[in-house]
Amino acid sequence: MRKVIVILLVAVVSLFFSCKQEPTIYHNTVSGQVFGTNYTVQFFDKEQIDYSKQYDSLFTAINKSMSTYQSNSDISKINSGDSTIVVDEHFKKVFQTSKQLYTQTNGFFDPTIGDIVNLWRFGPKELGKKPDSVMVDSLMKFVGFDKVTIESGLIKKEYSNTFLDFNAIAKGYALDVVAEFLDSKQLNNYLIDIGGEVVAKGSKPKNSKWKVGIDNPNFDGSQEAQRVIELTNESMATSGVYRKFKIDEEGNRYAHIFNTKTGYSSKTNVLSVSVIAPSCMLADGYATAFQAMGIDKVKTFLLKHTELKVYFIYEEKGKIKTLSLNDFPE
Numbered sequence: 001m002r003k004v005i006v007i008l009l010v011a012v013v014s015l016f017f018s019c020k021q022e023p024t025i026y027h028n029t030v031s032g033q034v035f036g037t038n039y040t041v042q043f044f045d046k047e048q049i050d051y052s053k054q055y056d057s058l059f060t061a062i063n064k065s066m067s068t069y070q071s072n073s074d075i076s077k078i079n080s081g082d083s084t085i086v087v088d089e090h091f092k093k094v095f096q097t098s099k100q101l102y103t104q105t106n107g108f109f110d111p112t113i114g115d116i117v118n119l120w121r122f123g124p125k126e127l128g129k130k131p132d133s134v135m136v137d138s139l140m141k142f143v144g145f146d147k148v149t150i151e152s153g154l155i156k157k158e159y160s161n162t163f164l165d166f167n168a169i170a171k172g173y174a175l176d177v178v179a180e181f182l183d184s185k186q187l188n189n190y191l192i193d194i195g196g197e198v199v200a201k202g203s204k205p206k207n208s209k210w211k212v213g214i215d216n217p218n219f220d221g222s223q224e225a226q227r228v229i230e231l232t233n234e235s236m237a238t239s240g241v242y243r244k245f246k247i248d249e250e251g252n253r254y255a256h257i258f259n260t261k262t263g264y265s266s267k268t269n270v271l272s273v274s275v276i277a278p279s280c281m282l283a284d285g286y287a288t289a290f291q292a293m294g295i296d297k298v299k300t301f302l303l304k305h306t307e308l309k310v311y312f313i314y315e316e317k318g319k320i321k322t323l324s325l326n327d328f329p330e
Contacts, residue, residue: 112165115161
């Protein structure tokens with residue numbers, strides 16, 4: 001009789017635990033457009049929360065500070081010759097990190113290349129003339145981030161004509177700003193994507209890692225994943241020449257990545273370079289610089305920067321090849 005009672009008790013306990021429900025985890029997702037591209041922010045939490053207004057507020061502040069496409073932004077006013085603009089903390093952080101990258105990459109990352117970008121019709125300012133060597137040379141004398149400083153919040157330029165452009169790093173910074181906001185809300189599992197640049201923290205339910213795709217370099221504009229990797233507590237940015245390019249009157253294709261030493265589009269067999277870094281701002285800036293530097297210089301650079309993981313897609317003898325450096329995930 002005792003055995004029966006024990007069995008019944010075990011059955012009741014088992015039934016109790018089987019009926020106990022696990023807490024509901026909500027998948028919160030917001031998508032929209034910003035910086036001329038699409039964005040998605042998703043996170044998992046015990047509550048349904050909509051932070052879209054907060055995201056818009058952050059994006060608006062960053063645009064007001066550094067958008068060269070908005071005439072009333074701080075950077076546009078500075079580029080127009082207003083020397084009285086006191087820059088905000090967003091501007092200062094991006095400026096300081098840009099100085100770091102400028103020094104480390106020996107000038108291959110240079111935000112003062114802006115008017116060269118405009119000259120070749122990739123920027124916000126239309127110069128209205130067909131580029132030639134005389135025009136390139138005349139603008140190159142204003143290039144050099146070592147000629148620009150911040151003093152008491154004011155931008156000091158050696159040449160008033162120097163055009164500042166942080167578009168190669170500001171988008172990555174925007175992801176970091178959104179990540180800081182989500183961290184302030186004690187959220188531990190999220191993925192932020194702005195135009196293919198991503199910040200991944202934690203994981204999806206059941207410890208499933210976030211999966212992120214790296215596009216095939218298709219010049220026809222179509223999108224398909226060349227590789228899918230898993231990210232946890234990492235940031236990644238990709239710079240490519242297969243989407244943003246122009247074709248001249250002779251049918252030659254030239255891309256939006258410029259050699260800061262010459263003022264001309266970088267001639268390279270590199271189609272795209274993806275960088276995983278401690279922050280998305282760094283990943284964004286390094287990806288741009290590495291695209292211009294080329295594979296051999298990047299290999300040497302990475303010997304002293306083991307914190308960076310890099311993935312190249314390049315063309316060799318008519319074939320598409322890939323190269324993973326510093327344990328870039330398979």
